[in-house]
Amino acid sequence: MKDVASMAGVSLSTVSRVVNGSPPVDPELAAKVERAIELLGYRHNHTAGTLRRASGLSSTIGLIFDDVGNPFFAAIHRGVEEVARERSVVTFAGSSDADPERERELVEGVLGRRVDGLILVPTAHDHSYLKRDVAAGIGLVFVDRPPETIDADHVLTDNRGGARAAVEHLRAHGHERIAFVGPAPNGLYTAAERLAGYLDAVAEPLVVHDDVEPLLTGPDRPTALFTAQNLVTIEVLRTLHRLGLQDTVAHVGFDDIVLAGSIEPALTVVAQDALGLGRAAAELLFSRLDGFNGRARQVVLPTRVIERGSGELQASS
Amino acid sequence: MKDVASMAGVSLSTVSRVVNGSPPVDPELAAKVERAIELLGYRHNHTAGTLRRASGLSSTIGLIFDDVGNPFFAAIHRGVEEVARERSVVTFAGSSDADPERERELVEGVLGRRVDGLILVPTAHDHSYLKRDVAAGIGLVFVDRPPETIDADHVLTDNRGGARAAVEHLRAHGHERIAFVGPAPNGLYTAAERLAGYLDAVAEPLVVHDDVEPLLTGPDRPTALFTAQNLVTIEVLRTLHRLGLQDTVAHVGFDDIVLAGSIEPALTVVAQDALGLGRAAAELLFSRLDGFNGRARQVVLPTRVIERGSGELQASS
DNA sequence: CTGTTAGCGCTTTCAG
DNA sequence: CTGAAAGCGCTAACAG
Numbered sequence: 001m002k003d004v005a006s007m008a009g010v011s012l013s014t015v016s017r018v019v020n021g022s023p024p025v026d027p028e029l030a031a032k033v034e035r036a037i038e039l040l041g042y043r044h045n046h047t048a049g050t051l052r053r054a055s056g057l058s059s060t061i062g063l064i065f066d067d068v069g070n071p072f073f074a075a076i077h078r079g080v081e082e083v084a085r086e087r088s089v090v091t092f093a094g095s096s097d098a099d100p101e102r103e104r105e106l107v108e109g110v111l112g113r114r115v116d117g118l119i120l121v122p123t124a125h126d127h128s129y130l131k132r133d134v135a136a137g138i139g140l141v142f143v144d145r146p147p148e149t150i151d152a153d154h155v156l157t158d159n160r161g162g163a164r165a166a167v168e169h170l171r172a173h174g175h176e177r178i179a180f181v182g183p184a185p186n187g188l189y190t191a192a193e194r195l196a197g198y199l200d201a202v203a204e205p206l207v208v209h210d211d212v213e214p215l216l217t218g219p220d221r222p223t224a225l226f227t228a229q230n231l232v233t234i235e236v237l238r239t240l241h242r243l244g245l246q247d248t249v250a251h252v253g254f255d256d257i258v259l260a261g262s263i264e265p266a267l268t269v270v271a272q273d274a275l276g277l278g279r280a281a282a283e284l285l286f287s288r289l290d291g292f293n294g295r296a297r298q299v300v301l302p303t304r305v306i307e308r309g310s311g312e313l314q315a316s317s
Numbered sequence: 318m319k320d321v322a323s324m325a326g327v328s329l330s331t332v333s334r335v336v337n338g339s340p341p342v343d344p345e346l347a348a349k350v351e352r353a354i355e356l357l358g359y360r361h362n363h364t365a366g367t368l369r370r371a372s373g374l375s376s377t378i379g380l381i382f383d384d385v386g387n388p389f390f391a392a393i394h395r396g397v398e399e400v401a402r403e404r405s406v407v408t409f410a411g412s413s414d415a416d417p418e419r420e421r422e423l424v425e426g427v428l429g430r431r432v433d434g435l436i437l438v439p440t441a442h443d444h445s446y447l448k449r450d451v452a453a454g455i456g457l458v459f460v461d462r463p464p465e466t467i468d469a470d471h472v473l474t475d476n477r478g479g480a481r482a483a484v485e486h487l488r489a490h491g492h493e494r495i496a497f498v499g500p501a502p503n504g505l506y507t508a509a510e511r512l513a514g515y516l517d518a519v520a521e522p523l524v525v526h527d528d529v530e531p532l533l534t535g536p537d538r539p540t541a542l543f544t545a546q547n548l549v550t551i552e553v554l555r556t557l558h559r560l561g562l563q564d565t566v567a568h569v570g571f572d573d574i575v576l577a578g579s580i581e582p583a584l585t586v587v588a589q590d591a592l593g594l595g596r597a598a599a600e601l602l603f604s605r606l607d608g609f610n611g612r613a614r615q616v617v618l619p620t621r622v623i624e625r626g627s628g629e630l631q632a633s634s
Numbered sequence: 635c636t637g638t639t640a641g642c643g644c645t646t647t648c649a650g
Numbered sequence: 651c652t653g654a655a656a657g658c659g660c661t662a663a664c665a666g
Binding site for chain 1: 358360361362363364365367368375377384385386387388390391392394395396398402405407408409410411412423425426427428429430431449450551554555558574575576577578579580581592
Binding site for chain 1: 635636637638641642643644
């Protein structure tokens with residue numbers, strides 16, 4: 001920058017002004033500066049600016065997911081980016097692998113790199129250590145699962161309502177004996193909510209956490225299945241097909257899947273809006289950075305039943 | 318940091334030393350410093366360190382994809398992260414949306430934030446503007462598509478070989494009339510390679526870029542289909558099922574898909590290793606940062622045929 | 635409108 | 651082993 005200044009025959013401040021587009025600068029000088037920048041291949045050091053800038057803002061935020069490679073989280077990431085992009089804010093992204101220690105490392109890693117905010121799919125149960133950072137002005141938003149030990153903005157899918165809707169959809173098609181198939185109780189918020197939604201809507205609960213095959217081949221088979229999670233849905237689908245029951249036992253899955261429309265019968269799902277989750281989280285975050293100072297807000301996004309066939313099989317008496 | 322120093326009754330240098338784990342420091346003083354850090358809730362500013370540090374390294378890299386929300390790129394991202402993590406290197410990630418201008422903005426955005434390296438799925442054709450940055454010591458690696466105007470390390474999938482393998486697989490099952498279904502020529506490297514691989518392996522090419530239905534319902538229908546891209550595969554699958562031809566016309570797709578094993582017949586694919594692409598790219602990058610200074614390297618990852626049924630249908634005479 | 639100057643938070647010689 | 655001091659690249663008063 002010094003070089004640019006001397007080459008253009010101006011002071012550092014002038015270079016800084018043109019680089020940052022701070023208005024009061026003579027067009028002629030500005031042009032000289034631009035030329036020098038071009039010639040020297042000067043690249044502005046935004047980080048150094050952050051150090052000195054009054055606001056201290058870095059136009060950088062951090063995202064922490066269970067796994068950046070998981071399409072669900074990748075979609076959230078994309079949603080966040082869409083709104084961040086409008087402000088020229090760039091995103092760090094990392095995977096906690098559902099490991100609280102790793103999550104902590106990542107948080108410290110991005111905070112040490114002076115992000116303006118943090119969007120977190122929480123894995124640890126205690127985030128009280130972030131209170132100091134929030135007090136120091138950092139934005140903090142939780143996505144997909146609520147915070148437990150800190151009062152922070154968060155955006156969730158209506159998991160409970162979605163599960164309820166799935167079951168009610170099946171009941172509307174005459175089913176009474178509807179089984180819940182989901183991951184073993186794992187302390188995960190979304191899993192618990194979906195189970196709760198199922199329990200809300202069903203008269204006689206029938207919950208299975210592992211292999212469904214015994215249930216399907218045993219006596220008194222359920223006439224419909226609600227699978228509460230992506231991988232479970234896929235696994236159950238496989239079982240159903242292997243047993244040749246796909247046209248007999250109705251099925252609704254939580255979360256949409258590629259090819260869900262191409263299998264036979266096509267799979268009815270309760271879809272959530274991952275992109276919307278990301279967008280909403282980013283919006284909450286930026287509103288804080290813009291000075292909003294009210295108490296923690298909660299945004300809950302609805303789910304949507306997508307009828308494709310498997311969920312509309314009538315209960316055979 | 319000043320506060321920590323005065324609270325611990327030591328100098329800034331000492332605090333810096335314990336924070337960075339630079340050996341020669343009295344354990345007793347170190348303990349005092351740790352305590353002060355804890356009490357004050359001090360958060361080290363890694364960015365400021367980068368500014369002064371002799372190496373100038375930020376332990377930060379930038380990734381630019383077409384779309385961070387696309388599962389293929391998300392998997393690459395994950396692969397990169399796996400190796401970056403071992404060095405406590407944190408990753409920026411952004412989406413170019415296949416727009417050269419947007420790509421440029423993103424590149425400038427992360428370079429301005431002083432990343433040590435850049436991993437790029439290139440969209441623009443000219444990246445010569447990066448030569449200066451490479452000369453300045455930044456690491457640069459291209460993934461999935463090779464660079465055109467700059468000599469840089471890159472890692473690719475063997476798209477051509479994979480396409481050839483798909484066709485040969487079909488030929489081995491008695492097919493001679495094999496159609497290629499792929500995106501319209503779009504200047505995309507991977508698309509061109511896959512078409513080339515098909516042309517390598519087939520005697521009488523039959524190429525369709527849009528709707529396959531006319532071909533399938535017309536006279537002299539092909540006995541097998543090779544679909545060269547994910548979305549095309551899904552679309553064709555739908556068509557095949559709608560026409561009831563899924564058990565008649567053999568089909569191999571490029572790229573694996575969720576549920577490919579659950580449809581009927583299950584879909585045979587040529588799978589590529591997105592995770593491996595990311596890992597290899599990161600390794601090339603870090604070897605440069607570690608001082609490797611040889612000429613640009615190319616890594617080509619093989620594909621793998623996954624037989625599931627649709628590709629093993631015999632040609633009916 | 636432009637230049638001078640102080641200093642952001644840190645690391646690194648260089649002396650002790 | 652520790653401290654003093656210089657300075658990384660930049661922005662923000664402030665004075666002209």
